Amino acid sequence: MTQERGTGGHDRRDAGGRQRGAARAQRRTSRTAQRPAERRRGADPAREAAFDVLREVAESDAYANLVLPPLLRTRRIVGRDAALATELAYGTLRLQGRYDAILAVAADRPVEELDPPLLDVLRLGAHQLLGMRIPAHAAVSQTVALARSRVGAGPAQLVNAVLRRVAASSLQEWLDRVATGDEIARLSTATSHPAWVVRALRQALVADGRPADELVAVLEADNVPAQVTLVARPGLVDREALLAALPDAQPGRWTPTAVRLAGGDPASVPGLADGTVAVQDEGSQLVALALASVPVDDDSGPWLDLCAGPGGKTGLLGALAAERGVSVVATEVQPHRAALVRQSVRALGDVEVRVADGRQVGREEPGRYSRVLVDAPCTGLGALRRRPESRWRRRPADVPALGDLQRALLSSALDATAPGGVVAYVTCSPHVAETRVVVSDVLAEHPDVEILDAVDAIRAVAPAIPLGPGPHAQLWPHVHGTDAMHLTLVRRH
Missing domain, CATH: 3.40.50.150 (Vaccinia Virus protein VP39)
Incomplete structure (x- = not known):
C-alpha cells in the first residue's frame, strides 16, 4: 500500500472508489501500454504518463498512487523520467486548486468551461512553469506537444497561448493577483486546499492548544511529499540490522521501530517481501x-x-x-x-x-x-x-x-x-x-x-x-x- 492510511475498512465511498478505480486503471494501463509508439510521437513519455494518471483520477475515481507505479513499470519508464512523471502527476493534483485559479485568469474563462482533458494538460503545464525548475521554453513546448498528441492541434494552440501568459508572471505575482478575499479564501487559493478544509484545520489547531497562526505551516506541510517510513516489526527484525542494510536510511524521529528512507523504491528493502518489515507512517x-x-x-x-x-x-x-x-x-x-x-x-x-x-x-x-x-x-x-x-x-x-x-x-x-x-x-x-x-x-x-x-x-x-x-x-x-x-x-x- 504506500503508507498506511488509518481510515479503517467499513463501507464508504473511499474504499469502494479506490478499488474500482484501481481495477479500471489497471485495464487502461494495459491498453495504453500497447499503443504503437508512432501514435504518440512528439509527446514526452513522462508527461504522457502524468497526463494518463490525471485522466484516470478524474474518470475512474482512482488514486494516483495506485495508478502511477504499475503504469511506469508497464511502459518501462525509469530513473529521471520516472521521477519527472511522479512529480508532474502528484504535484499537479496536489496544487490543482491554485493552478485552476491562475488558469481561469490566463485563459480568460472559468476552468469549468474547458474540456477536462484540455484542462489537465493546462494544469500540467502550469505546474512545470510555477512549481518546478523547468525552463519556461521547455515547459511550454513539451506541454504543447502533449496537447497536440492527446487533445488535438486546435486545442494545442490554446495551450500555447495560455501557458505563455502563465509564464509571463512569477508564482508570487500570480498569487498576489488571484489569492484574494478573507484569510480563509486567500489561504485556500494560495495553498490549494478547499476552504472548508482550511477552516477545519484551524479549528483543530486551536482545540489542540496550538496557536492559530500555525495554520499556514500545516497547509504548506500538506503540499510536501511524505518521506517513506518503514516499521521494523519487533521480534521479527532488528532495527539496527535493518539500518545497517540500508546505508542511506536513518532512524525514525520518535519510535524505536521506525526507519526513514532517503528515497527510491522501497520494494527492494530486505524483509519487505516476507512481512517482517512494512511501509508505515x-x-x-x-x-x-x-x-x-x-x-x-x-x-x-x-x-x-x-x-x-x-x-x-x-x-x-x-x-x-x-x-x-x-x-x-x-x-x-x-x-x-x-x-x-x-x-x-x-x-x-x-x-x-x-x-x-x-x-x-x-x-x-x-x-x-x-x-x-x-x-x-x-x-x-x-x-x-x-x-x-x-x-x-x-x-x-x-x-x-x-x-x-x-x-x-x-x-x-x-x-x-x-x-x-x-x-x-x-x-x-x-x-x-x-x-x-x-x-x-x-x-x-x-x-x-x-x-x-x-x-x-x-x-x-x-x-x-x-x-x-x-x-x-x-x-x-x-x-x-x-x-x-x-x-x-x-x-x-
Whole structure:
C-alpha cells in the first residue's frame, strides 16, 4: 500500500472508489501500454504518463498512487523520467486548486468551461512553469506537444497561448493577483486546499492548544511529499540490522521501530517481501505503540483491531502481542481489505483475520478483549500529503455520515473490552467533529469508562515528542513529520 492510511475498512465511498478505480486503471494501463509508439510521437513519455494518471483520477475515481507505479513499470519508464512523471502527476493534483485559479485568469474563462482533458494538460503545464525548475521554453513546448498528441492541434494552440501568459508572471505575482478575499479564501487559493478544509484545520489547531497562526505551516506541510517510513516489526527484525542494510536510511524521529528512507523504491528493502518489515507512517506506529504501552491489570485476553484494513497497525500490534504471548483478532468488513490484512500479517502466527462488521463485535463478544484499536474510517484530512487528490474528493457533507459510523464503532469497541481494558480511538484526521466530539458523544452513553492521558502514553514511547496538553493526543505533519493522527485512550471499568 504506500503508507498506511488509518481510515479503517467499513463501507464508504473511499474504499469502494479506490478499488474500482484501481481495477479500471489497471485495464487502461494495459491498453495504453500497447499503443504503437508512432501514435504518440512528439509527446514526452513522462508527461504522457502524468497526463494518463490525471485522466484516470478524474474518470475512474482512482488514486494516483495506485495508478502511477504499475503504469511506469508497464511502459518501462525509469530513473529521471520516472521521477519527472511522479512529480508532474502528484504535484499537479496536489496544487490543482491554485493552478485552476491562475488558469481561469490566463485563459480568460472559468476552468469549468474547458474540456477536462484540455484542462489537465493546462494544469500540467502550469505546474512545470510555477512549481518546478523547468525552463519556461521547455515547459511550454513539451506541454504543447502533449496537447497536440492527446487533445488535438486546435486545442494545442490554446495551450500555447495560455501557458505563455502563465509564464509571463512569477508564482508570487500570480498569487498576489488571484489569492484574494478573507484569510480563509486567500489561504485556500494560495495553498490549494478547499476552504472548508482550511477552516477545519484551524479549528483543530486551536482545540489542540496550538496557536492559530500555525495554520499556514500545516497547509504548506500538506503540499510536501511524505518521506517513506518503514516499521521494523519487533521480534521479527532488528532495527539496527535493518539500518545497517540500508546505508542511506536513518532512524525514525520518535519510535524505536521506525526507519526513514532517503528515497527510491522501497520494494527492494530486505524483509519487505516476507512481512517482517512494512511501509508505515511513524504516526501510525506511535498510536499502536502507545496502546500497547498502557498498563492493563489482566493482559492475558486477546487484543482486537476493529477496523483492520489494510493491516499496517495490525501487523505492529501482532508483533508486540506475540512478544507477550497474546493473540490478536482483526476484523474487517470488506473482503478485499481483509485479504490485505492477511498479507500484512503473513509473518505472524497468532493473528486471526475475520470478515466482520466492527459495529456488531461488541454485542457478539462482550467483554472479551483486553486492548482494542478502533482505527476509524474518516475523511483522511491528516494524510493529504500522501493522497494528493483526496482533498478535492471529500466534502463537508461526508463528516456527519462518517461521524455516525465512528460513534457506532467506538461504542462497539467499549462493549467488547474487558473491565480494566483499554480502547484506542484513532483517526487519520484532526477534524474536531471526527475526534473529540465523537469521543464526548460516546462516553456520555458509557458511564463505566474514563479517558486516559494519551499524551502520557505516547511519551512513554517517545519521551521528547512535543504534544498538546492532553488528554487527547494530536500529531501534526509540520511539527512531528507524521500524518496528523489523533489518539484518544479510554479505559473501561
